[in-house]
Amino acid sequence: MGDPVLELRQVSKLYRTGGHPFVAVRQVDLAVAAGEIVGIGGPSGAGKSTLLRMLAAIEPPDRGEVWLAGEAAWRRVGGGLRRRVPRPGYVMAVFQDPPGSLDPYWPVWRSVTEPLIALGPRLSRHDRRNLARDWLARVGLAQVDPRAMPAQLSVGQCQRVALARALIAQPAAIVADEPTSALDVTSGAGIIRLLREAAMGGTAIVVVSHDQRMLDVLADRVTRLVDGRLTDPRS
């Protein structure tokens, strides 16, 4: 088997609020292989979102290491840290606040197709709109005009736009924070199907949620984060 797509090695994260240190994530080890879906449950404030941000190499850990495809994601350069990902769009994140994670001044087509720009293909505005229309249909938003602005969409629709944006560049990994929280049962089932399809295509997926049933249905392996510590996987 090759290197894990995403890996945390003894990762800890500490926040200082009002001068008081608070350990949000404690010595977590986690490795996710290509095509694997890992679910992480746990109570509010357990550190799940913090863990996802570190898996996506958005935020560096204070202790331990994040590895992507067998390479350290953060390198010390001078006095600071430099982020290194194997390629643009290697890991795509879907955050908990879908409207807030879309640029409010961009039409939906632009947000959905943005990850493709970093990968190099020169696409006309016309092509980008058509591609966005296809991907919107795949996430159950065939009725949404790609020229719509985020403010014209519901929270659940924004959540699906964010998922289309994550899927479009066929990333090596997707990390998703409560990806079905704003959706009705049918739409949620559609998202679960899309994530499964992505995993069958080789994408490593980590989903955090309070919804234990959804995690049980979706994931190959479900674990829990409690007070920043990962408990033993249940399967």
Ligand SMILES: Nc1ncnc2c1ncn2[C@@H]1O[C@H](COP(=O)(O)OP(=O)(O)OP(=O)(O)O)[C@@H](O)[C@H]1O
């Ligand atoms: N940027 C930050 N600065 C200070 N404290 C933070 C920061 N981000 C998170 N925390 C704290 O770290 C802890 C874990 O937060 P986190 O959002 O990771 O939990 P969570 O399990 O995702 O919670 P929820 O399920 O409610 O979203 C919380 O106590 C939170 O207040």
